[in-house]
Amino acid sequence: MARDEFELESFLPYRLNRAAEFVALRFAAQYRARYQLTRPEWRTLAALGSSGRSMTATEIGAHSTMHKTKVSRAVFSLEQRRWLKREEDGRDRRFEHLALTPAGEQAYKELTELASRYQAELLSMLGTEDMKALSTGLRGVERVMTKAAVRG
Amino acid sequence: MARDEFELESFLPYRLNRAAEFVALRFAAQYRARYQLTRPEWRTLAALGSSGRSMTATEIGAHSTMHKTKVSRAVFSLEQRRWLKREEDGRDRRFEHLALTPAGEQAYKELTELASRYQAELLSMLGTEDMKALSTGLRGVERVMTKAAVRG
DNA sequence: GTATATTGGTTGCAATCGTAACTATTGATT
DNA sequence: AATCAATAGTTACGATTGCAACCAATATAC
Numbered sequence: 244m245a246r247d248e249f250e251l252e253s254f255l256p257y258r259l260n261r262a263a264e265f266v267a268l269r270f271a272a273q274y275r276a277r278y279q280l281t282r283p284e285w286r287t288l289a290a291l292g293s294s295g296r297s298m299t300a301t302e303i304g305a306h307s308t309m310h311k312t313k314v315s316r317a318v319f320s321l322e323q324r325r326w327l328k329r330e331e332d333g334r335d336r337r338f339e340h341l342a343l344t345p346a347g348e349q350a351y352k353e354l355t356e357l358a359s360r361y362q363a364e365l366l367s368m369l370g371t372e373d374m375k376a377l378s379t380g381l382r383g384v385e386r387v388m389t390k391a392a393v394r395g
Numbered sequence: 396m397a398r399d400e401f402e403l404e405s406f407l408p409y410r411l412n413r414a415a416e417f418v419a420l421r422f423a424a425q426y427r428a429r430y431q432l433t434r435p436e437w438r439t440l441a442a443l444g445s446s447g448r449s450m451t452a453t454e455i456g457a458h459s460t461m462h463k464t465k466v467s468r469a470v471f472s473l474e475q476r477r478w479l480k481r482e483e484d485g486r487d488r489r490f491e492h493l494a495l496t497p498a499g500e501q502a503y504k505e506l507t508e509l510a511s512r513y514q515a516e517l518l519s520m521l522g523t524e525d526m527k528a529l530s531t532g533l534r535g536v537e538r539v540m541t542k543a544a545v546r547g
Numbered sequence: 548g549t550a551t552a553t554t555g556g557t558t559g560c561a562a563t564c565g566t567a568a569c570t571a572t573t574g575a576t577t
Numbered sequence: 578a579a580t581c582a583a584t585a586g587t588t589a590c591g592a593t594t595g596c597a598a599c600c601a602a603t604a605t606a607c
Contacts, residue, residue, distance in 0.1 A: 254441075259415040266407060267412055281563090307413075315586060338572095377528070380529020487555090491556075
């Protein structure tokens with residue numbers, strides 16, 4: 244159980260967290276300014292929009308690793324904006340099937356344009372090589388993640 | 396300004412965030428359980444311990460991208476535990492030089508052992524290839540980060 | 548030298564968050 | 578079918594957060 248000197252700069256949680264925060268904050272600033280969207284709201288919208296179908300709150304939470312109270316509140320405020328509507332399941336009335344309204348679809352479309360531009364900007368800042376490496380590494384983490392339960 | 400279909404699963408902020416949360420949470424569970432440490436506290440301890448010298452609160456914040464109020468509160472509670480002490484700067488009394496006490500050093504040592512074991516575990520789960528790729532990609536992001544001001 | 552700006556750090560307060568407890572509905576057990 | 582367990586989602590509440598306003602000390606401008 245020998246261990247070499249610890250180096251914070253090479254500690255993966257530390258590095259990942261810094262990078263994630265940096266990348267996320269720059270994008271958050273954009274949708275916050277233009278749409279007054281919070282992070283959980285954007286994430287919920289994105290989960291619904293990208294799936295292209297209706298989802299339950301639990302599904303959204305699992306997909307985007309958000310705590311169910313976060314999802315619940317985001318759903319509520321998106322509903323207030325008329326960007327999504329709830330529909331109850333006929334067979335099992337515990338479920339709420341959430342789907343984007345036309346206005347929600349439109350907002351999603353605009354936001355994904357913003358997102359795509361941001362992604363392109365990131366690519367140009369990182370360069371193809373590093374982006375490829377990052378993607379490979381992240382795929383590895385994603386693979387590992389599926390073998391363990393998470394929540395956020 | 397053509398754009399192809401947006402894919403959330405390949406959107407970098409989304410992927411990075413999920414991965415970071417997953418990796419951080421598993422480690423946080425450990426130091427929370429064994430040392431009742433919060434994340435800002437651990438980060439402050441780590442910044443101080445790994446630098447091997449005394450630092451000001453502002454330095455800690457810049458280093459670990461934490462908001463200054465977060466740092467301020469973490470410093471306070473670490474001080475309560477007698478894990479760090481403040482020393483005022485003789486020339487410029489706005490500065491507080493923060494340094495670990497022997498108890499703090501000891502805690503840091505124990506926690507870095509935990510951290511090293513965790514890092515090794517991550518490596519074994521990811522495999523050398525993916526870990527290398529991830530590290531390369533993160534280095535790219537870190538390079539980009541230095542060209543822009545951040546805060547967290 | 549006095550006024551003003553800047554910087555390091557703390558604190559009040561409103562907003563956000565997560566745990567735990569709750570309601571409502573369905574499934575399982577007997 | 579009556580009780581108990583499990584699941585979807587909401588909510589009350591305490592804890593954490595970050596913005597803005599603040600204090601204190603130093604640097605700059607005049």
